Amino acid sequence: MSLADGAWIEPAPAKLNLALHVTGRRADGYHLLDSLVAFAAVGDEVALTPGPLALQIDGPFAAGLGTDEDNLCLRAARMVGGQARIRLTKNLPVASGIGGGSADAAAVLRALKRMGLELPPAPERLGADVPVCLASRPARMEGVGEIVTPLPPLPRLHLVLVNPGIAVATPRVFAALARKDNPPLPPVPRFARASDLTAWLAQTRNDLEAPAIALAPQVREVLDALQAQGAGFARMSGSGATCFGIFATAGAAAEAAAALGRPGWWAVASELAPDPAAR
Ligand SMILES: C[C@](O)(CO)[C@H](O)COP(=O)(O)OP(=O)(O)OC[C@H]1O[C@@H](n2ccc(N)nc2=O)[C@H](O)[C@@H]1O
Numbered sequence: 001m002s003l004a005d006g007a008w009i010e011p012a013p014a015k016l017n018l019a020l021h022v023t024g025r026r027a028d029g030y031h032l033l034d035s036l037v038a039f040a041a042v043g044d045e046v047a048l049t050p051g052p053l054a055l056q057i058d059g060p061f062a063a064g065l066g067t068d069e070d071n072l073c074l075r076a077a078r079m080v081g082g083q084a085r086i087r088l089t090k091n092l093p094v095a096s097g098i099g100g101g102s103a104d105a106a107a108v109l110r111a112l113k114r115m116g117l118e119l120p121p122a123p124e125r126l127g128a129d130v131p132v133c134l135a136s137r138p139a140r141m142e143g144v145g146e147i148v149t150p151l152p153p154l155p156r157l158h159l160v161l162v163n164p165g166i167a168v169a170t171p172r173v174f175a176a177l178a179r180k181d182n183p184p185l186p187p188v189p190r191f192a193r194a195s196d197l198t199a200w201l202a203q204t205r206n207d208l209e210a211p212a213i214a215l216a217p218q219v220r221e222v223l224d225a226l227q228a229q230g231a232g233f234a235r236m237s238g239s240g241a242t243c244f245g246i247f248a249t250a251g252a253a254a255e256a257a258a259a260l261g262r263p264g265w266w267a268v269a270s271e272l273a274p275d276p277a278a279r
Pocket residue numbers: 017020029030031032033035097099102126127128129130143144145170171174238239
C-alpha cells in the first residue's frame with residue numbers, strides 16, 4: 001500500500017491455486033476445498049481517492065469488464081459503506097482462474113481499511129477467494145474458501161502464467177466435476193527449496209483440471225506448451241483457464257513466456273508476490 005497524489009494505491013496480486021482438492025459438497029451446492037494458495041507478483045491495481053463512490057477501469061483487460069454496480073470493486077466498497085473514487089487497472093484476464101475479481105475486491109477492502117473503515121465480517125460473501133486474497137500471502141484455504149491458514153513464505157519460484165484467451169465460468173467447471181469427495185491435501189511441510197515444493201506438488205492435484213479441459217480443451221494445449229518449454233511443473237489454477245509453469249531460472253521463465261506469447265494468448269513471466277509486510 002502506498003499513498004501517491006492523494007490516492008491510496010493497493011496491489012491486487014493474481015491468486016494461484018498451486019494445489020486444489022475438492023473434498024465434498026455442501027447442501028447449498030458450494031464445494032468444500034483444500035488448497036495451497038500463493039500470489040504472483042503480477043496483478044491488478046486499485047487506487048482510491050476519497051469522494052462519492054465511483055469506478056473507472058483502465059489497463060489491458062479493461063474492455064472485458066463493465067463499471068456497473070455488479071463490479072466486485074463496487075460491491076466490496078458498498079459492503080463496508082466505503083465512499084471513494086476507485087480506479088482499477090485491469091492487468092489480469094477476466095474469469096481466468098487467478099481470482100482477478102476477488103483480488104480487486106480484497107484490494108479495495110484493504111485500501112478502505114487504511115482509510116479508516118473496518119473489514120467486513122464475512123468477506124466470502126463477495127466471492128470464495130476474497131478471504132485468501134485479503135491476506136495475499138501463501139496460505140492453506142479450506143471450507144468453501146472462508147478458512148484461511150497463513151503459511152511461512154514459500155521458496156523463490158520462477159513462474160510463467162499462460163491463459164489461452166478463453167473465459168471459463170467457475171460454476172460450469174464445478175458442475176462438470178465427476179467426483180466431489182476427493183482426498184484432502186497431504187500435510188503441508190515447510191518448503192526450503194523450490195524443488196521441495198515441486199516434489200510435494202507432484203503428489204497433489206487440481207481436481208478442477210479434468211472438468212475444465214473437458215469444457216475447454218485449450219487448457220491441455222497450454223499445459224503441454226508449458227512442459228514443451230521446459231517447465232519442471234505445470235498445472236491449471238482455480239477453475240481455469242490460466243495455467244502456471246515453474247521454471248528453473250528467471251531466464252528460462254522469460255524465454256518461455258516470450259515463446260508462449262502466441263496470438264490471443266496471455267503469457268507472463270513472474271515471481272511470487274513479496275510478503276505484504278515487506279512491501
Ligand atoms: C475455484 C476457486 O477459484 C478456488 O480458489 C474458488 O473457489 C472460486 O472462487 P470465486 O470465483 O471467488 O467463487 P464465487 O464467485 O464465490 O463462486 C462462483 C461459483 O463457483 C462455485 N463454487 C465456488 C466456490 C466453492 N467453494 N464452491 C463452489 O461450488 C459456485 O457455483 C459459485 O456460484
